[in-house]
Amino acid sequence: MRRIVAPLSLLLASAACTSIPAETGGYPEPLVAPILTSPEALDTSTYARPQEARVTHVELDLDLDFAKQRVGGVAELRLLVAPGEERLVLDSYGLEIEKITDSRGAELSYSVGETVEAGGKGAPLTIALNGARNIRIAYKAPADASALQWLSPEQTAGKVHPFLFSQGQAIRNRTWIPTQDSPGIRQTWAARITAPKPLDVVMSGVRQGEPEDLDDGRRAFRFVMDKPVPPYLIALAAGDIDFKAIGPRTGVWAEPSVLPRAHAEVADTEEMVVAAERLYGAYRWGRYDMIVLPPAFPFGGMENPVMTFLTPTFIAGDRSNNGLVAHELAHSWSGNLVTNATWGDSWLNEGVTTYFENRIVEEVYGKKRAEQEAALMYANIQEVLAEVGSDEPGTALSTDGEYELGSAIAYDKGAFFLRTVERIVGRERFDGWLRQWFDGHAFQPATSEMFLADMMENLVASPAEAEALMLRDWIFAPGLPANVAKPDPAAFAEVDTAVAAYTASGAIPAAYAGWTAAEQMRFVDNIPKDRTAAQLAALDTALGLSKTGNNEILFLWLELALMNRYEPAVPQVEAFLAEVGRAKFVRPLFTVLWNEGDWGQPIAKRIYAGTRGSYHAATRAGVDRVLGWTE
Structure with a gap:
């Protein structure tokens, strides 16, 4: 499927996509991604009914209240509504709705359903549209919104100013943004955010000009994301932060005392972007900036477009952990450009990205480091399979189960699936296929069935090759297929010899200090x-x-x-x-x-x-x- 940039009335109508006539109420037509309607694309984590009425664009005008630790203001939603439908269903978890109106200010009736705590699904917010195609929701996020973390000054490096950051993946953004919170319902967005001086605000959109000074000791920051993204990628951070450029389109934000170390650690980022483009095509988001957050950030990184969020725990002083940067950058193609339609297919984001990450590492740091990091991935898979069993259904790539960040299956098994395909068909053919996958599905959701079908149509050369690839086994069956392309056993030959010697006699390797970080990790993780x-x-x-x-x-x-x-x-x-x-x-x-x-x-x-x-x-x-x- 191609990128949809035509008028909304020309949206592709097929068994896999929904077509709804355009009624944009005088707004400029946004870039609108298709909605997948095949059975495997049904997202059970959302209450939304996008085939009836869907959000195409979100405009936020929000105030950050650090004293009360609350976010509140107005969200304006642009809608695409099917003929005869006058009901919009949004996702909400604890949002305090003050009023909902149409574009003329007329109030619209709404109801909030029963909250489902399990999995953080929340409650449906159902709105009677009465012909409205643009609505305004005045609201406040709850004080305990799970997507938002408010840090006291003591929790920051500077110890003077508070800090705020959001983490939306997988379905936490419904705790601070009223929208259809599903990866398959992509939306463009814009925001005006006010915060007290001297705090700076960054978001996962392009900043528009300089901040505006207000009369009350606050400043207003404006951002735009003109490409449709899954809602979990709307993110913000606010605090005492400074910026330092890396290259013409790359740079890093961090607290002032952290910035020098952070900048030194990610100094290879521009080179990584060039390497990624060489592999799989143009970087389509304009800038690639990063922010190194306080250590309370719960993950290694988060691939928010144009503003990757990073943990400071990756800073080692020698760039040995910045495969993390390569990973979050690779998400600019796999995950952000082409996104899993449901969380049961999260490997389409994480597995493809982990493979891509390893290729960037090889381009920038060489094959030895890439092979060592791949060997660590393979060990993760083996450890999980040994713990839960190779027949455990959750070890399939595509599952109906709960999505868990950090899974050795979604990330590492997914990467080894692509490594195996590359090994069988050859790198040149595989790279050509993966690039066309990104091009053909840019700014759209996807499913495992679509991925498989595209491979069969555009990559597989013969029935014999299809049999050798074992594609369906890799995606839908548990465990590791027999054709897995195992890592080079020589990658850690010296380390594994040292582990054996230590196990046998307690001999501690004198060469340890000269090893790479991956080699040191291999040793410490494998001794008795x-x-x-x-x-x-x-x-x-x-x-x-x-x-x-x-x-x-x-x-x-x-x-x-x-x-x-x-x-x-x-x-x-x-x-x-x-x-x-x-x-x-x-x-x-x-x-x-x-x-x-x-x-x-x-x-x-x-x-x-x-x-x-x-x-x-x-x-x-x-x-x-x-x-x-x-x-």
């Missing part, structure tokens, strides 16, 4: 887990594990220490968990403590009682489940 206090002390003394500046390695050390009830590590674990809110680190460390019974559970409870309030809702939810925590 059952260690005495003396053995752990020897490792720490020889390798400097507790003093490493790489948080990925530090996490592996702390995890190993807790597994063995190593008391000297407890203060460092407590300090780490008090500062870092990244779910990838926080949840596993609390899990290890909890699994250590009478020794670890009191420590976990004590630490969590002091840190829970500083964690984002996404991090909190995972740890709550582990500890059985109730407020």
Whole structure:
């Protein structure tokens, strides 16, 4: 399917797309993406009925109230409504609706349905349109909106000003924006955001001019995203932040004291953009900027268009963890340009992106590093399959189950699927196919069935090749197919030899200090887990594990220490968990403590009682489940 830029009345009408006549009420026609209507494209996480009435554009005029920790104002929605339909259904979770009107100011009646807490689905907001095709919703987000994290000055690097950031994926934006919160209902948007001086505001849209000084000690910032995006990609951050350019279209924001280190860490970003374009076509979003957030940010990164959000925990001083930057950049093609229509197909975002990330790493840092990082991915898959079983339905790429960020299946199995296809058909053919996939589905939603059909039509050369590729097994069956292209066993030959030597005799490798970060992680993660206090002390003394500046390695050390009830590590674990809110680190460390019974559970409870309030809702939810925590 091609990108839709024609008048709305010419939207493609087929078994897979909905066609609704245009009634834009005098607004300029927005770029409108199709709605998929095939059965596998049904998104059960939304209340929206986009075949009847859909949101095509959102305009926000919102005030950030740091004193009350509330966001409120007006959302104006432009709609596309099918003939004979006069009902619009939006997603809402705790939104306080003050009034809904049409473009002339006439009030429209509405109702809020019963809230479904499970999965954060919230409640349907149903509006009687009475002919309106543009509506205005005056509202406030709830004080506990799970998409928003308000940080006190003490939780920032500067310790002077508060901070706010949003995290919308997967379905949290319905807690602060009244819209149809589904990845398959793409929308353009614009925003005017006011915040107190001297705070700066950034969003996942292009800033329009300089901020406007207001009479009340505040400033107004304006942003536009003129390309249709899934609603979870509408994001903002506000705080005491500065900017430093990297290249002609790249740069980084961070708190002033963090900015020099952040800039040095991501200095290769412009080169990465060039490498990505060389692989799979033009970068279509204009600028590629990043913001390094305070450590309470719950994920490694979030691919918000034109403004990637990053955790400071990736800063190691040697750019060894900025495969993370390559990953979020790659989302500008896979995930943002072409998006999974439902969260059960999240591998279309994350697996394709993880493959693309590895190709960028190879282009910029060389094949050895790329192969080592791929080997770590493969080990993640093997670990998950060993834990849950190769027949577990959730280990299929396309599932009906709950979408979980960070899954070794969606990310790593998805990447190895594409590595396997590349290995069989050849890199040149595969790259040509993937580029045409991005071009042919730009700014549109997609499903696994569409991905498979496109491969069969535009990549597979013969029935024999189709059989060798095992495409349907890869996408819809659990486990790893027999044809998986395993990583090069030589990638970690020296490290694996050192692991074997340490296992046999306790010999700690003298070469460790000269290894890459990936090699160091491989060693620490693969040595025997059952260690005495003396053995752990020897490792720490020889390798400097507790003093490493790489948080990925530090996490592996702390995890190993807790597994063995190593008391000297407890203060460092407590300090780490008090500062870092990244779910990838926080949840596993609390899990290890909890699994250590009478020794670890009191420590976990004590630490969590002091840190829970500083964690984002996404991090909190995972740890709550582990500890059985109730407020």
